[in-house]
Amino acid sequence: MRSFSSLSVISLLGAATNVISQAPSGVPSFVTEYAPINYLYSGEVYFPSDLQNQLNNTTPEVNFTAVQGVPSPLTLDNLDQLNNLPPANGTNVYLTSNDNIETNPAWLIGVAPTNNKTDGVTSATIVVNDHGNGLVDAFYFYFYAFNYGGEYVGQILGDHVGDWEHNMVRFENGTPSAVWYSQHSNGEAFTYEALNKTNGRPINLVANGTHANYAIGGTHDHTIPDLNLPEGFVEDYTDFGAIWDPLLSAYYYSYNANTQEFSAYDDSTPVNWLNFTGQWGDDQYPNSDPRQKSLLGLAYKYTGGPTGPEDKQLNRTNICPDNGDACIVRTMLGP
Ligand SMILES: *[C@@H]1O[C@H](CO)[C@@H](O)[C@H](O)[C@H]1NC(C)=O
Ligand SMILES: *[C@@H]1O[C@H](CO)[C@@H](O)[C@H](O)[C@H]1NC(C)=O
Ligand SMILES: *[C@@H]1O[C@H](CO)[C@@H](O)[C@H](O)[C@H]1NC(C)=O
Ligand SMILES: *[C@@H]1O[C@H](CO)[C@@H](O)[C@H](O)[C@H]1NC(C)=O
Ligand SMILES: *[C@@H]1O[C@H](CO)[C@@H](O)[C@H](O)[C@H]1NC(C)=O
Ligand SMILES: *[C@@H]1O[C@H](CO)[C@@H](O)[C@H](O)[C@H]1NC(C)=O
Ligand SMILES: *[C@@H]1O[C@H](CO)[C@@H](O)[C@H](O)[C@H]1NC(C)=O
Numbered sequence: 593m594r595s596f597s598s599l600s601v602i603s604l605l606g607a608a609t610n611v612i613s614q615a616p617s618g619v620p621s622f623v624t625e626y627a628p629i630n631y632l633y634s635g636e637v638y639f640p641s642d643l644q645n646q647l648n649n650t651t652p653e654v655n656f657t658a659v660q661g662v663p664s665p666l667t668l669d670n671l672d673q674l675n676n677l678p679p680a681n682g683t684n685v686y687l688t689s690n691d692n693i694e695t696n697p698a699w700l701i702g703v704a705p706t707n708n709k710t711d712g713v714t715s716a717t718i719v720v721n722d723h724g725n726g727l728v729d730a731f732y733f734y735f736y737a738f739n740y741g742g743e744y745v746g747q748i749l750g751d752h753v754g755d756w757e758h759n760m761v762r763f764e765n766g767t768p769s770a771v772w773y774s775q776h777s778n779g780e781a782f783t784y785e786a787l788n789k790t791n792g793r794p795i796n797l798v799a800n801g802t803h804a805n806y807a808i809g810g811t812h813d814h815t816i817p818d819l820n821l822p823e824g825f826v827e828d829y830t831d832f833g834a835i836w837d838p839l840l841s842a843y844y845y846s847y848n849a850n851t852q853e854f855s856a857y858d859d860s861t862p863v864n865w866l867n868f869t870g871q872w873g874d875d876q877y878p879n880s881d882p883r884q885k886s887l888l889g890l891a892y893k894y895t896g897g898p899t900g901p902e903d904k905q906l907n908r909t910n911i912c913p914d915n916g917d918a919c920i921v922r923t924m925l926g927p
């Protein structure tokens with residue numbers, strides 16, 4: 593009797609936690625029901641971060657020179673003005689740290705989740721593209737103030753301010769069919785069926801520092817883009833560390849591919865920032881900068897910051913972005 597009633601309490605709690613989300617009305621229920629559940633690496637140092645906080649701690653620069661006439665304060669409602677503020681033209685703008693990043697300023701660390709949530713900050717962005725005919729793609733974008741690239745033969749390579757990563761879940765008539773995992777310049781796709789799940793939600797393991805996304809735990813080899821290195825030389829580490837549920841700290845939008853317009857599901861959600869076409873971190877430091885180091889001039893300690901969600905092929909034909917590579921949708925789990 594006693595164990596029976598505690599079991600019912602557990603299942604009630606379980607049901608309650610599964611439906612907790614701050615999604616505004618209008619977001620399709622399957623977009624939250626089958627959202628990825630993220631497991632950060634147990635040794636992670638650079639956590640999910642607040643979008644507005646990135647603006648507060650950076651200055652828009654073009655070619656390492658501050659842009660004049662920037663709105664003050666710079667907010668998620670006016671960031672897109674940088675697309676047309678000469679010499680800033682959007683693509684050449686870098687949101688550049690006000691602090692020397694080698695002094696480890698606290699804002700680069702982001703917010704470690706408590707009870708699955710990055711408290712007090714908005715660190716995820718969910719974008720829904722309804723293609724019509726029952727085909728819906730939901731993008732789950734993850735934002736981190738800093739990317740630690742990893743250490744290779746004693747040299748740290750690929751650090752940068754700002755880090756955008758994502759999963760995309762493809763739905764057919766409300767049923768998830770496949771999931772994309774962004775990893776460095778590309779990623780991996782799996783059928784939904786092949787994936788391991790927590791409470792029906794696809795598991796996403798976020799690699800230490802680089803925040804590349806993987807379907808299984810353990811060590812993952814990858815290669816630096818445009819540089820051939822021996823297999824196993826460049827590794828990502830994942831494990832089942834802290835859970836970060838992106839639904840608990842997200843902005844939600846729909847995306848119209850025909851007009852390339854974003855709409856918030858909720859009037860209180862800022863939307864203009866999604867039109868910003870520049871970079872969310874410092875430009876790659878020149879070789880003359882004493883902070884910069886390289887591995888034989890082929891790979892650098894500090895690389896440039898990334899572009900935001902608008903640059904991640906939001907209207908895909910396949911589950912993979914179209915980058916010339918074959919789109920392999922894996923039916924079995926693997927590294
Ligand atoms: C994880 O990243 C931190 C820095 O962000 C680094 O100090 C640590 O060595 C990394 N762990 C592994 C296993 O690479
Ligand atoms: C950013 O700065 C503004 C003042 O310019 C302040 O009101 C706001 O709280 C700050 N936001 C964050 C997330 O630090
Ligand atoms: C960037 O600035 C440097 C001088 O600081 C100048 O030599 C170079 O031409 C500039 N590059 C561009 C693309 O404007
Ligand atoms: C923006 O300016 C840069 C030079 O700073 C140039 O390379 C780029 O083509 C320009 N982009 C657009 C869209 O005008
Ligand atoms: C955290 O997420 C996991 C997986 O969805 C869930 O089982 C657990 O109940 C959640 N914890 C809290 C405190 O919400
Ligand atoms: C998937 O989950 C099952 C059940 O928890 C587990 O036994 C298996 O090791 C997991 N597979 C991978 C590749 O992580
Ligand atoms: C968006 O993607 C669909 C394929 O799902 C394609 O048919 C359509 O033409 C694309 N729309 C635009 C504006 O590129």
Ligand SMILES: *[C@@H]1O[C@H](CO)[C@@H](O)[C@H](O)[C@H]1NC(C)=O
Nearest residue numbers: 672851852853854863864867
């Ligand atoms: C974003 O840009 C598009 C295309 O340039 C424009 O139609 C739209 O109004 C802009 N959206 C916002 C929220 O500024």
